[in-house]
Amino acid sequence: MTAPRAMPALSVKDLTVTYADGYTALRDIDLEIPAGERWAVVGRSGSGKTTLVRAVLGVLPAGATATGSIRVDGQEILGLSESQLSALRGRAVGYVPQDPYAACDPLRTVEHHVAQAWRAHRLTPPPGRIVTDLEGVGIDDAARRAGRHPHTWSGGMLQRATIVAATAHAPPLTLADEPTSALDAELADDVLRLVRARSGALLLVSHDLTLVARHAVQVLVLADGRVTERGPAARLLAAPSAPSTIEMLDAGAPTPRRAPTGTSGPVLLRARDLVRRYGATTAVDRVSVTLRAGEVLGIVGRSGSGKSTLARLLAGMESPDAGTVVLGDGGRPRPGFVMPVFQDPVASLNRRWPLWRTLTEPLRARGERLRRAAAERAATDMLQRVGLDGVDPARRPATLSVGQAQRVAIARALAARPGLLVADEPTAALDVATTAAITGLLRELADDGTAVVVVTHDRERITGYADHVLALRAGRAEEYPLVDRSTAVD
Structure with missing residues (x-):
């Protein structure tokens, strides 16, 4: 006699998800993950990856409808009440979010x-359990650190917690939804190994195909809400057949180093000897930066090195404890001269506003007054510029993927025609x-004359399009030379 087949950890059949505005995010999805197996879902932004995770967790936005079947460890999810779903979350299905800071109070x-x-x-x-578990995932001095607030932890440490x-x-x-998107490569592998070690079956959502190849056995590819390809990770990523998979693999190739253009203009940003402390921790330690119109400055470093803090100082969102930041000619910059693009795009968009209102907000701040029809046309043009052709400007942020929301955030920043754009991990999701x-x-x-600062953990890609790269280690700047380029470290 053969042993009975173990209950699948996840079984999805004929799943279709439609949002309140009529947008169908998933169509006829079938997926079965056996107990203990590791699967990954990949696809372009807006393909339906995050919607699938939300459906399994039972946290689709209000007004969304889901048909078909979702079973977790044999339990049907669709149709359950919120109290029943709450009882399953954490016990039947765990969830590791993309942004650990947003997950914390x-x-x-x-x-x-x-x-x-x-x-x-x-x-x-259980007494002592939390400290023991934190020590077990590599958190040093866990008893003391556990009593501190989330902002005092690095992203990698907080993701472990x-x-x-x-x-x-x-x-x-x-379920792990882009759990390493804001981490450097070494930390990303550490975090994924940890998730694997502490999980039964794993469903990993990721845009990082190299990471998927190392940590998943099977891969499901989504495009426009449909399954376009599935199979063993090694075979599928080595010899893809679906156009969407081939496109992703081609786009992941190293970026050739661009030739100098010689178009740099006047100095738009001059920072001198910046220092920023949080209690006993010095996040930025005597860093100086000079950036001209037409230049891209990349800021790289491991999680917790001070990258985001430096970006906030340069954008004027925080004041340094020492040092100075001068924008333009030193006078008061015009409204919209500095525009930020935040690491968490979803939180940066007003969830109650349609996209056209969000995108034309910088125009209103400049004093332009557009009727709704004109605002919607302007928003459509902005969406096209960032690759969101066909997205209805009347949609709400809740119907977007994280990647789509980030592109909307970038389009909003560009609408102000900024002299300086400061982007904190703009492509992490x-x-x-x-x-x-x-x-x-x-x-x-x-190249059109804006000075651009980009915080990133993707060193290989930033060296393909930046004019200067500044590397941070424990808050201090280190020279990071590029071919035929000087650095921005004074």
């Missing part, structure tokens, strides 16, 4: 964040094809 400690895995089910964490929370009850299925398009757009913007 900034007013509470990291220990409180991890303890919620128990309190959500009206349980009390989030993994502890997601897998506290050893769920048979763990994007697939490789969209990343190539966005980096090309940033380079084009610089």
Whole structure:
């Protein structure tokens, strides 16, 4: 006699998801993940990856409808009440989000964040369990660190704490939605190995095909809400057949180093000896930067090195404890002279506004007044510029993927015609094809005379289009020479 077949960790059949505005994000999706197996879902931004995760978790936006079947460890998800779904989250299915900071209450400690895995089910964490689990995932001095707030932890450390929370009850299925998009390559592998070690079955959503090849056994490819290809990771990524898969692999090829253009203009940013401290921690330590019109400055470094803090200082969103930042000719810059693009694009968009209102907000700030029809036409043009052709400007941010939301955020920044654009990980949540398009757009913007600062962990790609690269280590700048280029470190 043969042993009975184990219950699949996840079984999805004929799943179709339609949002309240009529947009169909998924069509007739079939997926089965056996117990203990590792699957990955890949696809371009807007292909439906995040919608699939939301459907399995039962957290689709209000008004969205899902038909078909979703079973987690044999339990049908569709049709359950919120209280029934809450009972399953964490126990039957764990969730590791893309942004660990957004998953935490900034007013509470990291220990409180991890303890919620128990309190959500009206349980009390076993004595010493949280500290033990944090030590088990490589957090040094866990007892002391657990009592600190999330902003004092690096992204890589906080993601480890989030993994502890997601897998506290050893769920048979763990969903990881772009869990490493804002981490450098070394930390990304560490985090994925940790997720694998603490998970039963794993469904990994990622745009990083190289990472998928190392950590998934099977791959499902989505395009326009449909499955276009599936199969073993090694075979599919080595010899793809679907055009969407081939496009992603081609876009992931190293970016050739561009030739100097000689179009640099006047100095638009001059920062001298910047220092920024948070308590006893010095996040930025005597860093100086000079950037001219038409230049792209890349800021690289490991998670926690001070990259994002430096970007906020350069954009004027934080004041330095020492040092100076001078924009343009030193006078008061015009409205919209500096425009930020944030690492968390979803949180940066007003969820209640249609896209046309978000995109034309910088125009209103300049004093332009457009009737709705004209605003919608302007928004359509902006969406086309960032590769969102066909997206209805009346849609709400909740119906967008994270990658689509990031492109909307970039389009909004460009609408102000900024002299200086400061982008913090602008392509972290994007697939490789969209990343190539966005980096090309940033380079084009610089060639038109804008100074551009890009914070990134993707050193290989930034060296393909930046004029200077500044590397940070523990808040201090290190020279990062490029071929035929000087650096921006004074």
